[in-house]
Amino acid sequence: MSSVILKVSVMGGYSVEPEGDYIGWIHASVGDRWSPYVRRPGTSGDLLGRFTQEEAVKVIVTAWDAGAALPNGCRA
DSSP, rough: TEEEEEEEEETTSSEEEETTTOOEEEEEEEETTEEEEEEEOOHHHEEEEOOOOHHHHHHHHHHHTTTTTTSOOOOO
């Protein structure tokens, strides 16, 4: 995704920032799998599954943009 920047996170992994907005983060799981989390202010975020790195970033952006209901019932 061309407008998304991955920045090394101080906690390991990468923060996901389209157009400079921090919307989530990814960290390595097992093999080529990454765990993506969509940002939820005041919480530890919502885990969205395990994907390849590119898919993980897309899942975060899609969840944030769509405001889709996530497993805990929250919306972006």
